[in-house]
Amino acid sequence: NTSNGGFIETSAAHVKIADSAKITTASAMGLAGSWLIDPVDFTIAASGGDMTGAAVNSALTSTNFTIQSTTGAAGTSGNVNINDAVSWSANKLTLNAQNNIHINANLNASGTASLALEYGQGAVAAGNTSNYHLNGAQVNLPAGQNFSIKLGSDGTTTAYTVITTLGAQGSTTGTDLQGINGNLGGNYVLGANVEAIATNTWNAGAGFVPLGNPGAYFIGKFDGLGHTINNLTINRPSTDFVGLFGIAAYNSTVRNVGLINSSVTGSNFVGTLVGQNNVTINNAYATGNVAGSGNSVGGLVGRNNGSISNAYATGGVTGSVSHVGGLVGMNVGSISNAYATGSVTGNNNVGGLVGYNSGGNINNTYATGSISSPSYWAGGLVGFSYGGSTSNSFSGLSTAQMQAQATFTGFDFANTWVMYEGHTTALLRSFMTPLTVSNASKTYDGQAVGVSAFGLPASNIFGTLRHTQLWWHVRRRGQRRQLHGNRPGRSLLQPARLHHQLCRRHTDGEQSQPHPEHQQCQQDL
Structure with missing residues (x-):
């Protein structure tokens, strides 16, 4: 029989799938079919959700798998929430949400696996503000055509090329990072962190060639999916429009990416991420140093004509002439929910966040870096502002x-x-990424359990302490009682303030007892 696998749909107001459930639409000779889950809201979580990551892993071994939410009764939002890691090596995982998709834990695809994100399905695409959000998580994907998105019930599916490598010097393949220059109108995502240290010897020391220039803008879409580009070098002191992207224009977007330990040098319009930005930048950061021999030099963006939100820069910025800022050299667009902490040195219009604000809007920002300039037009937040507005923004405190x-x-x-x-x-x-504390132990003394990390007391740690141990017992050792588990545990911190005692079970003797119903011991600390 060479027929393809079938189709299974599971629908209810709320659906829970046991880890042990075995569902297959596999075909002996044909293509695998699909299993569709269609609840009101769907949360993948280690506990307390509708399905665990392990159960999703199992489902994807033999079939394409779709999780779909639908608008429900009061109190539901139509979101799909990924709170537990999912790993698979074959078949397609589709997340379909009436509203938003929140990715709070890593999605790890390998082999021939792929991912489709369909959001805002409760309305048509026009005017639809739904989106997918990465919150301290990464989406790991194999290289190739293995990622797609769809906004709105009548929207079109947009395919992306997954990039996992730097590529070679001068590449124009369109399938690696440097090779994006071969197709500046394409749609790209990073499926892994990219190591770019090789660029420090490229092109006789000039390094990476910026993606886009005055003659050919980057007009595609780029999503780092939570990944980083490390040790990028661009050393072009006589070149304008210098950054990972030289010029990003029209309807392009740049989001969910970080540049770590980069070194970027140019002339005018120089920034680690974008030399001149005419589009939307969201969830982006840079930690390396930037230098420009001309005007408009910034830690993240040289000149911003578009919008920047949820962004920061921590590296030092040096400009030889004017419009030098810790985040943006010259701002004509909007900046919100952003900050800069690096030192800034320039001649004129020098600011901790923005060097020169020309009619732009700055909201919910701050800067902490030192400022060095012989000019009167220098400031902790903005060097010089002409028009526009600045609100809820701070420096010099x-x-x-x-x-x-x-x-x-x-x-x-x-x-x-x-x-x-x-x-x-x-x-x-x-x-903010999850903090895992392993191999922790506590001698039971009748007092609440306290935790600390990096010198912070429990009252300053946000999250839930969760142990994966299923069995607990207390052994009598003289006058002390010590808490034990039958397998190594770990503590995962997730957004929520810690405030209760560690969940525990104890006896007066030597005998071990299982935790009730073999469920995970979980309680806010």
Whole structure:
């Protein structure tokens, strides 16, 4: 029989799938079929959700797998939430949401696996504001045509090329990072972190060739899917429009990417990520140093004519002439929910965040870097501003003020920002990654369990302490009782303040007892 596999649909207001469930649409000779789950809201979580990551892994071994949410009763939002890691090596995983898709844990595809994100399916594409969001997670994909998106019920499916390598010097393949120059109108995602240290010897020391230039703009779409580009070198002191992207224009977007330990040098319009930005940049950051021998030099973007949100830069910025900023050299567009911490040196119009704001709008930002300039037109936040507006933005404050949430009037600490009060300045939630604490032990003394990480007390750690151990017991050792588990445990921190005792079970004797119903021991700390 050479027929393809069939189609299975499971529909209900709420659907739960056991880890042990075995569903297959495999065909002995033909293509695998599909299994569609169609609940109101769907959450993949290690516990407390509709399905675990392990169960999704199992489903994908023999069939394409779709999780679909539909608009339901009051209190539902039509989102798909990924709170537990999923790993698969074959078949397609489709996440279909009436509203948004929230990826809070890694999705790990390999081999011949692929991923499709369909969001905003409860309305047509026109005017639809639904999206997919990466919150400290990465989407790992094999290279090739293995990723697609669809916005709106009547929207078209947009295929992306997955890039996992740097490519060779001068590449124009359209299938690696440098090779994007061969198709500047294409749609690309990073399926892995890209190591770019080889660029420091390319082109007789000039390094990477920026993607896009005055004669050929980058007009495609680029999504890093939470990945980073490491150790990128661009050394072109007599060239304008220098950055990973020289010029990004028209309807292109750049999002969900970080550049770590980069070194970028150019003349005018120089930034680590984009030399001149005319489009939308969201969820992006840079940590390397930038230098320009001309005007409009910034830690992330040289000149911004578009919009920048959820972004930061930490490297030092040096400009020889004018319009030099820790994040953006010259701003004509909008900047929101952003910050810069690097030192900034320039001659004129020098600012910790923006060198020259020409009619642009700046909102919910701050800068902490030192400023060095012989000019009067220099400032901790903005060097010089002509028109436009600046609101809820801060600089020049004491350490105590910068580490106090009350300072940052107008910041959304529930959804966009987070702060470890008294220890850090405001941080962007979308870049916060889970902290795993392994092999921790506690001698039971009748007191609440305290935890610390990187010197922070429990009251300053946000998250839920979860142990994967299923069995707990207490052994009598003289006058002390020590908590044990029958397998190594780990503690995962997820957004929520820790405030209760560690979930525990104990007896007066030597005998082990299972946790009730063999469920995970989980409780807020």
